[in-house]
Amino acid sequence: MKASYASYLLDFKRPSGTSRGVLHQKETFFLKLEEGDKVGYGECGLFRGLSADDRTDYESRLQWVCEHIHLGLEALWEANRAYPSIQFGLEQAFLSLARESPFVLFPSAFVNGEAGIPINGLVWMGDIAFMEKQIAEKIEAGFSCIKLKIGVDFEKELDLLAKVRRSFSKSDIELRVDANGAFTPDLAMDNLKRLAELDLHSIEQPIKQGQWDAMAHLCAETPLPIALDEELIGIGDVTEKQKLLQTIQPHYIILKPSLIGGFKGSTEWIQGAEKLGIGWWVTSALESNVGLNAIAQWTFGLHNPMPQGLGTGALFTNNIQAPLAVEKGKLWYTDLMWNRKILDNLCL
Numbered sequence: 001m002k003a004s005y006a007s008y009l010l011d012f013k014r015p016s017g018t019s020r021g022v023l024h025q026k027e028t029f030f031l032k033l034e035e036g037d038k039v040g041y042g043e044c045g046l047f048r049g050l051s052a053d054d055r056t057d058y059e060s061r062l063q064w065v066c067e068h069i070h071l072g073l074e075a076l077w078e079a080n081r082a083y084p085s086i087q088f089g090l091e092q093a094f095l096s097l098a099r100e101s102p103f104v105l106f107p108s109a110f111v112n113g114e115a116g117i118p119i120n121g122l123v124w125m126g127d128i129a130f131m132e133k134q135i136a137e138k139i140e141a142g143f144s145c146i147k148l149k150i151g152v153d154f155e156k157e158l159d160l161l162a163k164v165r166r167s168f169s170k171s172d173i174e175l176r177v178d179a180n181g182a183f184t185p186d187l188a189m190d191n192l193k194r195l196a197e198l199d200l201h202s203i204e205q206p207i208k209q210g211q212w213d214a215m216a217h218l219c220a221e222t223p224l225p226i227a228l229d230e231e232l233i234g235i236g237d238v239t240e241k242q243k244l245l246q247t248i249q250p251h252y253i254i255l256k257p258s259l260i261g262g263f264k265g266s267t268e269w270i271q272g273a274e275k276l277g278i279g280w281w282v283t284s285a286l287e288s289n290v291g292l293n294a295i296a297q298w299t300f301g302l303h304n305p306m307p308q309g310l311g312t313g314a315l316f317t318n319n320i321q322a323p324l325a326v327e328k329g330k331l332w333y334t335d336l337m338w339n340r341k342i343l344d345n346l347c348l
């Protein structure tokens with residue numbers, strides 16, 4: 001078996017505001033396996049500034065993985081516990097190689113185009129007029145669940161949410177907010193109470209990760225359900241996962257396979273969560289369509305009825321062309337073709 005990798009820069013159509021600054025480009029890595037006339041593709045969606053594997057030796061690690069591909073998936077997954085996005089790329093590539101078509105990882109009604117996956121419409125940070133415009137567009141496009149990134153100007157964001165609620169009730173539009181750790185522990189509870197008055201569904205990561213006691217206290221007392229996101233990053237060990245869930249007891253956890261060790265790492269979190277009655281959903285983390293496709297197909301097979309966070313495919317000008325499309329608030333696998341030209345030109 002031959003393995004190779006290449007880096008690729010995804011260009012945003014318009015700069016996207018996050019709590020980690022405004023993103024213009026997103027770096028990613030593709031992994032290709034070849035055996036006889038078969039190929040397998042995977043994406044190692046390293047997220048600079050967010051991933052636990054944002055390390056200077058990342059590329060040399062990928063090179064090492066390619067040179068040791070004969071060790072097989074299980075051994076390589078174990079050997080790369082410190083590199084969750086490489087674990088995920090390997091899972092995808094081995095599965096892709098084993099399948100009849102390299103992009104059909106999990107045959108299902110989703111891949112057949114018969115069923116879509118409900119997703120949240122994502123509203124990026126920006127000034128209030130821009131956020132308001134995005135909300136109107138999402139509602140117009142048929143989303144019934146909207147996720148807003150907040151934490152820039154809380155008073156104005158509250159006004160905006162209240163305005164949406166004056167036109168749309170909780171049963172019309174589910175509103176989720178993502179604070180990406182913007183609140184300080186001493187102000188967080190007040191903010192949660194004010195947000196809860198607007199009948200929101202949940203808030204992601206109200207305070208920064210790594211403050212387990214403060215987060216546990218918020219989760220116990222909050223009137224608004226709390227979802228952990230960044231909190232899960234960098235926790236690879238199963239006992240440590242269980243300890244976090246038991247200590248914090250959040251209402252939900254959010255699984256980003258590129259950041260938490262792929263299908264296997266995410267499955268460990270889901271099993272731990274379900275034991276404790278904790279809910280969960282899956283989101284992409286700005287992967288190209290190669291990674292998004294893998295996440296979406298896997299997610300469909302989990303049969304979780306909640307809206308997932310898989311609406312990130314259309315953000316880039318130079319994405320790998322794929323059959324994935326968002327319509328009426330769902331992600332669909334259409335009969336459009338994959339275009340492998342970019343992948344082939346990368347000399348993987």
Ligand SMILES: O=C(O)CCC(=O)c1ccccc1C(=O)O
Pocket residue numbers: 120121122147178180229283284285286308309310311312
């Ligand atoms: O949740 C979604 O709808 C998409 C995922 C998303 O917003 C995201 C994407 C990349 C990095 C961080 C985040 C985030 O949830 O903050």
